[in-house]
Amino acid sequence: MIPESYRAIELREYTEDLPSFQVVQKKRPELAKGEVLIKMAASPINPSDLSFLRGQYGIKKKLPCVPGFEGSGTVVASGGGFYANYLKGKNVACSASPAGEGTWAEYMKVPAQLCLPLKKSIELEQGSMTIVNPLTAWSLIEIARDLGAKAIMQTAAAGALGQMIHRLAKKKGLDVIDIVRREDQKQALESQGFENVLISEDAKFERELRVRAGKLNATVALDAVGGEMTGTLAACMPNQSHVIVYGGLAGEACSVHPGSLIFQGQTVHGYWLSTYLSQRNPLQLVRLSGRVQKLLNTELKSQIRGRYSLEEGEKAVKDYTATMSGGKILITP
Structure with a gap:
């Protein structure tokens, strides 16, 4: 009733x-x-x-x-x-x-x-x-692969979505650089086997990020923070890389140095799940949901x-x- x-x-x-x-x-x-x-x-x-x-x-x-x-x-x-x-x-x-x-x-x-x-x-x-985090993780990894990425970096890696992105990326054969804010977050991720965890507040963060990005050839960054972090990611990545901004946790406008765009050839994209889903027909959405649900108790849990x-x-x-x-x-x- x-x-x-x-x-x-x-x-x-x-x-x-x-x-x-x-x-x-x-x-x-x-x-x-x-x-x-x-x-x-x-x-x-x-x-x-x-x-x-x-x-x-x-x-x-x-x-x-x-x-x-x-x-x-x-x-x-x-x-x-x-x-x-x-x-x-x-x-x-x-x-x-x-x-x-x-x-x-x-x-x-x-x-x-x-x-x-x-x-x-x-x-x-x-x-x-099922929808916001799993479909965001799935679609961002698919976009990264479409851009030719063999490795990615991501901010806000300690959150539920960040951990999903990492697990799914590894399942798809991509290396991942995970960026967090605190030591306890780094330890929590490393205890799960995450290999490349960096703390953004460390004095040597940018140098270490640049070294690891070059070593792994991380050409796509998934940025949930925005603000100055967007520019930092762009500056530390190999030339002709892509930064995909999908969040604004910093509460500030994205800041990118012109040199990253002009001389490094970096590209900054915006991503909104609603737009991504609106470009799929109902049959595509049902199929996408089926793929995601198969992983809800594992990589996307x-x-x-x-x-x-x-x-x-x-x-x-x-x-x-x-x-x-x-x-x-x-x-x-």
């Missing part, structure tokens, strides 16, 4: 401080053809969610709104249409519609095309993290360190903001 109303986290103000949420009752929405209603099971907090809460993301919704970009659950109702009807009763990974409500709720209405059916071997909690209810949403965001590299935080309605 689907209730007439449901609970949801509501964001009423964009702020760079920790957000203030309200848990409100939402009326069950009507479904149009091609839409489904999902009973949500879990939804992770990602860096993109933090950017959204601050009003700094590529999508800025009219307030108040329900935040949350991805999650998982069970399709309990269909508005009609072949794919929507096919999904009814199935467990799915889902992403929120850019124009609709988010995943931090008991239920969510969404176009069926934003849902990917989960294999029976995938538990709902792990399935809630996410570690979970905490679960919070809707009423604990503020605590969940605070916990994740304080330690973004210590495992994923889930909101579980």
